[in-house]
Amino acid sequence: MVVREAAGAGRGGTLAWSRSSLLLQVFGVVGLVFLGAVLVTYLGTLPGLRRRFDLTAVGSNTLDERLAELVEKLPEPVLVEVFFRPFDYPLTRVGAQAQGRMSQLLHVARNQFPEKLKVREHDLADVAKVSVRMKELGLEEDNVVVVTRGKHKVVLRLLRDVARIDPGNPLVESEPTLEAFRGEEALGVALLRVSIEETPRIVFTVGHGERDLFDVEKPLAIGRLHSALVADGLRADRWDSSADPQVPADARVIAIVDPQQPFSSAELEVIERFVEDGGRLLLTTTGNAALFGQAGSPEALAGRLGIGARAGFVAQPIPDGFGGWRMGLEQCGTIVVAGTGLDRRHPVTESLWRADERVGLPNARALVPEGTRPQNSVLVDLLRSTEVSWRDLPQSGGRGDWRFDQRGEETGPFAVAMALAFPPADSRSDAEGERRAARVIVLGASDALSNDILGRNRDFVMNVFNWLAQRDYRLVIRPREVERRVLDLANTNALTLLNVLSFGVLPGLCAVLGVVVAFARRR
């Protein structure tokens, strides 16, 4: 009003100036308020100032207490990267279900602990960008969740570690279904593993013709195992026990993989003492027929711990595709252990049993408890062959014929991998002040670790090393039930009622009221 009076006084220039000045002031104030709004919005996102309340009846917006406690104790933020892509038929529907539940879980976790968990969902349609990241992480497959903290990384595979699928039966048109979703448990174990600072050292003995630890090309070398161990946060290197008689001070595990030459008694003594003092040992039987069972052989060392290895190789018949079985083939020498052949309680095999995984073992020796075992020891058959397997003994030419001979050959099942644990001889404690039990795994098939078969046995092999390195973290979280409240659609009355309410009653009421109002206003 004041401005208009001024204009009436004929001071046009002043009026324009006043308006512009006022306009600038208004813009300035609006700008300041905008910045204020941005600041308040930002402050609202700060973890200390943010509060979140779960209003649902079953607490679906809150993590399980044990997992929440674990996340809370994380020393620094953890990055969770999601690489999901639609599954091919027939897993499309069930895969999407598992992906949805995992995404929902991560969403809840991120919202509950925004300062501890960073979740990045990669769009696999952006092939170029994603493949670079997958390469950085060393991923060879998609539909995985990668949990990373600094150099520590754990890969969770959706249909193995996170969800268990019932494959259904195509013959009766029953589709695969989601049998169990263990996302919280899997995420918890992954967080536990990445939050541990140490990188346990595994030493592979050399100097006796063992498999090459750094060759990734030769089928029988174990270079890929080395890469897998390093990628999993372990350190793996060589130890020449003949040149350096002392076990490296920081070695947590000694691995003896398929030696071709005997160990000296002094070397065996050192290794045995290491184990007795609470050390860890992986021992595979030798593939050298001449060394097998002789003094200085891995079998001799296993024998000192109460585990014996039998001559010959465990074989099993091959299905011929017509409902029958065939013998006499080279493939009979590679046994496949699955289902009841896996110990369902031991940390090494429990997850494999749960995920219905298989372990392939070429040229496997049968193992038996034999001799005197250390006091208070616990011996478990990790892998057992099937009842139709047999122990194929060498013929006159030194090789087996892969045919069951009733006269001299035994039938299965046979243990082909055994785990032994016992308290150490003295009462020495580890860094955490806990008494560390000695752990030994004897594997009857050294080829199970080789480059050409590691891809198939990777989970088993990694479980073996993680158990030996005492990284077998177990967290039991009961799978959460999905709350479903389902209206019976077969009940036509229900749908009719909903239809009447949705299309009839509510809009109709508004229409009637509108007409009444219109008439009332007109009158």
Add this chain to the structure above:
Amino acid sequence: MSGAWTIYRRELAGLFLSPLAWVLLCIALAFNGFFFVLSVKGFGGDVLQSMSFLLGGSYTFWMLVVLLPPLLTMRMFSEEARTGVLEFLLTAPVSDFAVVLGKLLAATTLLAVLWSSAFLYGLALAALGTPPDWAPLVSGVCGATLVSALFCSVGLAISALCNTPLLAAFFATIANAAILSLPFVDALLALPPGSPLRVALGHANVITQFQASFVVGALDTKHVLFFVVWTGFFSFVATRVLEARRWW
């Protein structure tokens, strides 16, 4: 604040005594109802999913949220300016902010009535033996009301700027759609992860802010604050524009 209350009652009476509000409610409810029944069938009778779909989980919800507030707010200043009622209002013993607040609350109340129809669907489902989880329903309605308030404040600011209701509705719809589309700017510009603009756009994602808490039955102060603060900001802009009418 008594001024705001007076304006609120006047506006609310004006809205509910005009056929336009009832026509809008009728169309919106028929629209909502159609998609609700469709979602119940589509989700195989899953009540929880259907309710989430109704309140924030579907495109239809966002379409209503973008279109309805401008239609309600378009007349609030521009029509009054055209008919000269605004002159009386501005000379009345109430502050400009009270005028804006009263009108904002009135428009938001009408939309809250629309979203509250979800309770009737919930009651119907309960009567059929499958009661929904009421807490997410309540949080969903509250969230939908907050989103509506945000878009009503945008509509009011634009209505205060325009002299023609239709023009106000048009620009407000464009503005609302632009606000909803802000996160897509990130994809258009191919911003690198972690860049400040990308982070800022992420925070300005209205759909995520709504779906991350209200739809899933959680109350998050971050999201409540977001809607309250930005509704406040646009109300402030509307107040300043209204004030500018005195000297422009």
